[in-house]
Amino acid sequence: MNIKFHSMAVFTVFATAVSATVLANPELTINGVSFESRANWMRLANSALEISGSPCPFAAFGTVIVNHTDSNPGKLICMGVNENSKTGNPSLHGEIAAIKNCTAILTDPEGDYRLTPAEAQIAFEGLSLYTNAESCPMCASAIRWSGFREYIYGTSIETLINQGWGQIRVPSVNIFEASYDLPIQSRLIGNLLANETDPFFLWQYNPSYPCPRGCTRSRGLGASLCS
Numbered sequence: 374m375n376i377k378f379h380s381m382a383v384f385t386v387f388a389t390a391v392s393a394t395v396l397a398n399p400e401l402t403i404n405g406v407s408f409e410s411r412a413n414w415m416r417l418a419n420s421a422l423e424i425s426g427s428p429c430p431f432a433a434f435g436t437v438i439v440n441h442t443d444s445n446p447g448k449l450i451c452m453g454v455n456e457n458s459k460t461g462n463p464s465l466h467g468e469i470a471a472i473k474n475c476t477a478i479l480t481d482p483e484g485d486y487r488l489t490p491a492e493a494q495i496a497f498e499g500l501s502l503y504t505n506a507e508s509c510p511m512c513a514s515a516i517r518w519s520g521f522r523e524y525i526y527g528t529s530i531e532t533l534i535n536q537g538w539g540q541i542r543v544p545s546v547n548i549f550e551a552s553y554d555l556p557i558q559s560r561l562i563g564n565l566l567a568n569e570t571d572p573f574f575l576w577q578y579n580p581s582y583p584c585p586r587g588c589t590r591s592r593g594l595g596a597s598l599c600s
């Protein structure tokens with residue numbers, strides 16, 4: 374009995390360790406959505422940055438929210454980009470801005486959906502959020518509170534930290550692991566198209582890294598920024 378109990382305990386520890394570190398290969402067809410479809414939505418999250426008026430905003434965080442449940446490759450509901458500097462609201466990261474934008478679109482009495490607030494909250498359970506960089510713990514928590522069906526990110530927090538970004542060092546997978554009491558489960562897909570999302574975050578603290586397409590380096594006051 375002791376031996377059996379011991380081996381089960383070892384298995385439990387091993388399983389916990391694996392779940393905390395392993396993510397699904399983002400090139401698989403998950404929930405019936407192909408990598409090619411998801412890659413195009415992630416490219417749209419990158420191009421959402423143009424909402425900010427520049428292809429190379431310093432805070433290059435873009436989000437799109439998509440409905441994959443009614444059609445293939447899915448329908449865009451709304452976009453969002455980091456609006457800290459535009460609004461002065463430090464909590465308006467791209468994901469929060471997108472959730473706010475989608476809520477307004479879903480409940481617009483003149484719009485395509487005309488949902489009540491209660492219906493809008495339920496609608497999020499069928500939506501997928503794409504963000505070109507892994508969410509901070511605030512946004513990852515907002516994603517879980519919203520009840521999204523899926524959450525897909527490109528560049529990892531680990532890459533952001535490695536490249537000089539100040540980050541709260543809690544990976545999204547930890548937020549997802551800690552939120553199992555919430556009624557809606559959500560699928561996490563990480564590192565999707567990171568080869569294309571990474572360049573948006575590698576130039577800010579590395580003066581020798583090339584600017585994103587459409588931008589050039591401008592030097593001033595000790596800074597070397599793309600604009």
Ligand SMILES: [Zn+2]
Pocket residue numbers: 466467468508509510511512513
């Ligand atoms: Zn955030």
